[in-house]
Amino acid sequence: MIKLIYNELYKIFHKKVFYIMLIISFALILGEGYLAKFIKNNMTESTWLLEDRIENVDKTTNEGQTEFADASAQLEVMKLCEKEGTYSLKCAVANDPEAMNPLTQYYLLVAQDKGDSEEAQKARDEFDEVLKKYDGKDFKDFYGDRAKVIKEEIEEAEQMKAAIELAVKSGTALPKEISEIDLSENDIEQMKKDYNNTLETLRMTLEGYEYLRDVNKGNNETNGIIAYYAAAYNTYKDFDPDDSAYKDNDSLTTKRNAEKEYYTYKYMIDNRIVYNDVRANRDQMILPSLSAMNGFVLIFAILLVAGIICDEFNKGTIKQLLIKPFERSKILTSKIIACTLVILLFNLLYYGVVYVAASIPFGFNVDSVLYYSFNTHSVGEMNLLVYMFINTICLIPQLLFYTALCLLFGVLFTNLAISFIGGFAVY
Amino acid sequence: MILEVKNLSKSFGGREILKDVSFSLDKGDILGFIGPNGAGKSTTIKCILGLNSLTKGTVLIDGHDITKEFSKAMVKVGAIVENPDLYMYLSGKQNLRLIANYYDGINGKKIEDVIKLVGLENRINDKVSKYSLGMKQRLGIAAALLNDPDLLILDEPTNGLDPEGIRDLRNLLKKLAKDKNIGILISSHNLAELESFCSSYCIIQNGKIISQTTAKDLKKDDDSVYTIMLDKTRGVKKALGIEVDVVSDDEIRIHAQKEEIPDIISTLVKNEFRIYSVTEDELSLEDAFLKKTGGNKID
Numbered sequence: 185m186i187k188l189i190y191n192e193l194y195k196i197f198h199k200k201v202f203y204i205m206l207i208i209s210f211a212l213i214l215g216e217g218y219l220a221k222f223i224k225n226n227m228t229e230s231t232w233l234l235e236d237r238i239e240n241v242d243k244t245t246n247e248g249q250t251e252f253a254d255a256s257a258q259l260e261v262m263k264l265c266e267k268e269g270t271y272s273l274k275c276a277v278a279n280d281p282e283a284m285n286p287l288t289q290y291y292l293l294v295a296q297d298k299g300d301s302e303e304a305q306k307a308r309d310e311f312d313e314v315l316k317k318y319d320g321k322d323f324k325d326f327y328g329d330r331a332k333v334i335k336e337e338i339e340e341a342e343q344m345k346a347a348i349e350l351a352v353k354s355g356t357a358l359p360k361e362i363s364e365i366d367l368s369e370n371d372i373e374q375m376k377k378d379y380n381n382t383l384e385t386l387r388m389t390l391e392g393y394e395y396l397r398d399v400n401k402g403n404n405e406t407n408g409i410i411a412y413y414a415a416a417y418n419t420y421k422d423f424d425p426d427d428s429a430y431k432d433n434d435s436l437t438t439k440r441n442a443e444k445e446y447y448t449y450k451y452m453i454d455n456r457i458v459y460n461d462v463r464a465n466r467d468q469m470i471l472p473s474l475s476a477m478n479g480f481v482l483i484f485a486i487l488l489v490a491g492i493i494c495d496e497f498n499k500g501t502i503k504q505l506l507i508k509p510f511e512r513s514k515i516l517t518s519k520i521i522a523c524t525l526v527i528l529l530f531n532l533l534y535y536g537v538v539y540v541a542a543s544i545p546f547g548f549n550v551d552s553v554l555y556y557s558f559n560t561h562s563v564g565e566m567n568l569l570v571y572m573f574i575n576t577i578c579l580i581p582q583l584l585f586y587t588a589l590c591l592l593f594g595v596l597f598t599n600l601a602i603s604f605i606g607g608f609a610v611y
Numbered sequence: 612m613i614l615e616v617k618n619l620s621k622s623f624g625g626r627e628i629l630k631d632v633s634f635s636l637d638k639g640d641i642l643g644f645i646g647p648n649g650a651g652k653s654t655t656i657k658c659i660l661g662l663n664s665l666t667k668g669t670v671l672i673d674g675h676d677i678t679k680e681f682s683k684a685m686v687k688v689g690a691i692v693e694n695p696d697l698y699m700y701l702s703g704k705q706n707l708r709l710i711a712n713y714y715d716g717i718n719g720k721k722i723e724d725v726i727k728l729v730g731l732e733n734r735i736n737d738k739v740s741k742y743s744l745g746m747k748q749r750l751g752i753a754a755a756l757l758n759d760p761d762l763l764i765l766d767e768p769t770n771g772l773d774p775e776g777i778r779d780l781r782n783l784l785k786k787l788a789k790d791k792n793i794g795i796l797i798s799s800h801n802l803a804e805l806e807s808f809c810s811s812y813c814i815i816q817n818g819k820i821i822s823q824t825t826a827k828d829l830k831k832d833d834d835s836v837y838t839i840m841l842d843k844t845r846g847v848k849k850a851l852g853i854e855v856d857v858v859s860d861d862e863i864r865i866h867a868q869k870e871e872i873p874d875i876i877s878t879l880v881k882n883e884f885r886i887y888s889v890t891e892d893e894l895s896l897e898d899a900f901l902k903k904t905g906g907n908k909i910d
Contacts, residue, residue, distance in 0.1 A: 509685035
């Protein structure tokens with residue numbers, strides 16, 4: 185029996201398909217890595233799109249003027265962010281309505297050929313003043329001010345609501361402007377949520393600030409993580425399981441991703457994990473390769489298993505095998521065992537290839553990977569290689585299922601195409 | 612008795628391919644299995660090797676029933692079915708090593724011996740995909756001989772061999788049968804190749820065994836052809852009163868039985884013909900075969 189298995193292994197390892205699949209996956213991932221690196225180095229945000237819009241807009245109409253103003257303001261802020269860092273304090277301030285509104289106003293006047301007017305100069309100064317206001321300050325001031333503004337808005341809204349209720353009760357006619365304001369319960373709720381989110385972002389910023397004292401000067405990656413965290417927080421906390429819009433699977437996936445991101449980024453900020461460029465890029469290469477390209481391993485498995493039976497039938501070599509002094513069950517068993525061993529080995533080799541190919545463009549530092557448990561809401565750290573190994577092992581039951589399925593198809597149809605398509609259709 | 616086929620019948624989807632086929636083969640004998648295309652030669656061989664199931668009948672190899680003791684029956688069997696089935700992506704030697712693994716006690720020396728026996732020493736490390744058909748046949752035979760078989764079954768082994776290769780194969784098989792006491796079952800439609808070395812023949816047509824005879828009996832069944840050399844041929848038809856084939860001025864050919872020859876000679880002498888020689892033309896295997904099967908028709 186051992187000799188039979190040895191023979192099957194010998195045959196498989198002399199087949200080119202085994203090596204071709206490894207080489208193809210290596211080349212694909214390596215190419216993807218260099219492409220990602222190239223894009224990162226050579227292509228910044230697409231300011232040309234805005235420039236194009238500004239150039240072609242019709243400034244004689246009202247709509248055209250508004251569009252010109254919006255695009256020009258965006259372009260200026262985008263250029264500023266590019267210079268200062270996407271997640272720098274300056275960029276955040278410039279994106280804030282407090283700064284954005286006067287800037288848009290300025291460009292609207294430019295569109296109306298009043299760029300030199302006093303009014304335009306005033307708007308311009310207002311924008312510069314907002315930016316200057318945070319010179320030498322940091323995110324905690326910025327978010328603090330923002331939280332203050334939102335809190336004031338909430339108070340105002342609640343006061344107004346109470347006033348309206350009182351007026352309705354006493355039968356007093358409301359002033360015209362007030363009666364037109366549609367102030368529902370939801371709006372106040374939304375404002376409260378915004379307030380909470382801003383406070384949470386503020387808290388994380390403070391922590392981040394303690395961690396890296398130059399946050400406001402633009403440690404882009406750390407600020408980025410704080411921004412991601414805030415975004416994930418909003419999605420995750422706003423998620424309402426009773427809302428019909430969230431009933432479908434896509435929404436649930438979004439929610440789960442947001443939950444995972446929320447806890448992961450929180451963990452990173454809490455634990456002062458340096459998330460540098462190299463690591464981010466390589467993880468982005470490897471981790472999707474692990475999950476999405478499992479299909480690649482499966483294709484190989486299906487090809488191999490379908491081939492190991494069907495090929496022998498097609499080439500007639502099965503006859504030589506069947507007239508040897510062995511029971512047929514033994515011959516089939518040896519093939520199943522050999523296939524399983526090869527697929528497990530290929531699986532390991534494949535992940536080795538993924539690791540090496542993804543590391544060549546970005547460097548071979550041994551990093552840890554964060555993983556999240558949905559049951560305990562906890563985040564842990566694991567060596568990247570260990571993580572990959574566990575991932576590989578988790579694929580085994582799936583692989584064994586398809587191995588068995590394709591062997592069944594192979595024995596039933598003795599036709600490579602049918603077995604391959606059959607196995608793949610089920611997958 | 613190394614191989615015994617008893618009342619073998621085989622049907623595919625209601626169509627009877629083999630009908631009551633029985634024959635046997637002793638150690639040291641070479642049995643030529645002859646029949647036109649589609650007569651059931653390959654099917655019979657596949658049934659013997661367990662590649663097709665039997666509808667009826669038994670096959671005993673060295674006394675072991677193949678349906679009940681398959682492993683035991685197959686230990687001392689070497690075979691080529693239809694084509695030499697080899698792994699094209701492996702070298703000749705790698706193919707032989709794989710096959711050696713299926714049996715106990717085949718060492719490297721045995722493999723070298725077999726390679727030398729079929730004359731493939733120079734090309735044995737090349738990939739089989741680069742071999743000519745003849746070389747594949749030789750390698751197939753080497754593979755079939757690896758386990759020192761007592762029964763060798765070869766289905767159309769001369770396909771693709773050049774005349775020299777066929778002569779070598781013939782000598783090899785003769786030697787194997789004689790020296791190693793192997794029973795050889797060889798099927799072919801090329802009768803000229805089987806003519807000189809099979810000890811007996813089995814003729815199959817439409818799934819039925821027409822006859823199993825020794826080489827001599829097959830040809831000495833009926834009347835023979837005689838060639839007579841004389842001084843002249845004019846008037847010879849009139850003198851003999853039988854059908855005469857006039858070949859040339861001094862040669863005639865007649866169909867007759869052995870007992871009639873003295874009478875024919877005396878008749879010729881009486882009519883003043885001068886006779887130089889009378890020779891019996893041996894009936895070729897092909898003639899005998901076509902006579903037995905009545906042409907090459909398949910129902």
